[in-house]
Amino acid sequence: xxxVTQTPRYLIKTRGQQVTLSCSPISGHRSxxxxxxxxxxxxxxxxxxxSETQRNKGxxxxxxxxxxxxxxxxxxxxxxxxxxxxxxxxxASSWDRRTYEQYFGPGTRLTVT
Amino acid sequence: AQKVTQAQTEIxxxxxxxxxxxxxxxxxxxxxxxxxYKQPPSGELVFLIRRNSFDEQNEISGRYSxxxxxxxxxxxxxxxxxxxxxxxxxxxxxxxxxDMRFGAGTRLTVKP
Numbered sequence: 001x002x003x004v005t006q007t008p009r010y011l012i013k014t015r016g017q018q019v020t021l022s023c024s025p026i027s028g029h030r031s032x033x034x035x036x037x038x039x040x041x042x043x044x045x046x047x048x049x050x051s052e053t054q055r056n057k058g059x060x061x062x063x064x065x066x067x068x069x070x071x072x073x074x075x076x077x078x079x080x081x082x083x084x085x086x087x088x089x090x091x092a093s094s095w096d097r098r099t100y101e102q103y104f105g106p107g108t109r110l111t112v113t
Numbered sequence: 114a115q116k117v118t119q120a121q122t123e124i125x126x127x128x129x130x131x132x133x134x135x136x137x138x139x140x141x142x143x144x145x146x147x148x149x150y151k152q153p154p155s156g157e158l159v160f161l162i163r164r165n166s167f168d169e170q171n172e173i174s175g176r177y178s179x180x181x182x183x184x185x186x187x188x189x190x191x192x193x194x195x196x197x198x199x200x201x202x203x204x205x206x207x208x209x210x211x212d213m214r215f216g217a218g219t220r221l222t223v224k225p
Contacts, residue, residue: 033213043204043215056211090158098210099146099165104158 002026004093004105012111018079021108025072025093031055032074033097034066037088037107046089048097049074056097078110086112115140117207119216126195127224134190134219136205142166147181147188148206152218158204164188195223 005024013019025032034046045058049068066076072093078085088109092102116139126132138147149161162172164181172179176193192199200223205216 035215042217045213045215048213056213058212088156092158097213098208101148101160101163103160104150106157 004091004103006089006091006105006108008108009106010109010111012113013081014113015081015083017081018077019081019110021076021078021089021091021110023074023076023091023093023105025074025091026103029093029095029103030072031094031097031100031102032068032072033092033094033102034074034076035090035092036060037090038086043090046076050096081112083112086110115142115145115207115209115212115214117205117214117216119203119205119219121219122217123220123222125222125224128197129194130223131191131193132195132221132223134192134203134205134221136188136190136216138186138188138205138207138214140186140207140209142209144209146208148208149179149188149190150204150206150215151201152204153201161190161203192221195221197223197225199223 007022031050033048036044047057052068063079068074088107090107091105094100094102118137145166147164150158178191180189202218204218207214
């Protein structure tokens with residue numbers, strides 16, 4: 001069974017630009033969640049998509065958005081990048097984030113200069 | 114709001130020692146789920162265990178055991194006879210319908 005894949009693995013962007021990250025969940029999983037991991041703030045929940053609908057959202061500004069496609073693949077977009085957006089962005093898939101374990105991808109390391 | 118506290122930032126032990134990682138949580142919900150994840154140096158988080166709020170049975174899996182106590186809002190994780198391969202950052206997490214909270218993590222270093 002293939003695991004969660006994320007592309008790209010590394011990304012360098014400039015302040016003010018926008019970025020789109022992609023996540024392919026485990027086959028059959030309808031829940032995809034995104035997390036930001038930084039040394040200072042740790043692992044923070046960005047949002048969860050379930051069957052193409054955003055079900056939950058963490059405490060992040062509107063610059064962070066996402067979507068999920070009918071095949072459960074998900075994309076996350078960050079607009080008007082700030083230096084503080086530099087982080088490891090993790091995607092996780094699950095049968096249901098609320099009650100089942102999540103399987104994490106390797107992450108996308110975003111560096112904003 | 115939910116909160117997960119892992120007070121131990123770093124723990125260092127010598128191989129074969131037992132070690133307990135503490136996790137204390139706060140929630141107003143009666144239904145919630147608790148998890149432990151391991152993040153080895155390679156970086157990818159690995160699921161270890163899930164426990165729902167109605168199941169206070171302790172669990173043992175090989176050298177790993179978990180102690181869930183609702184009375185103290187704790188969900189502690191013990192590694193018996195630690196090995197070098199156990200070196201990683203361990204996260205405790207709390208899930209409800211609206212949120213997913215991770216603790217800050219405990220970095221465990223097992224020295225040979």
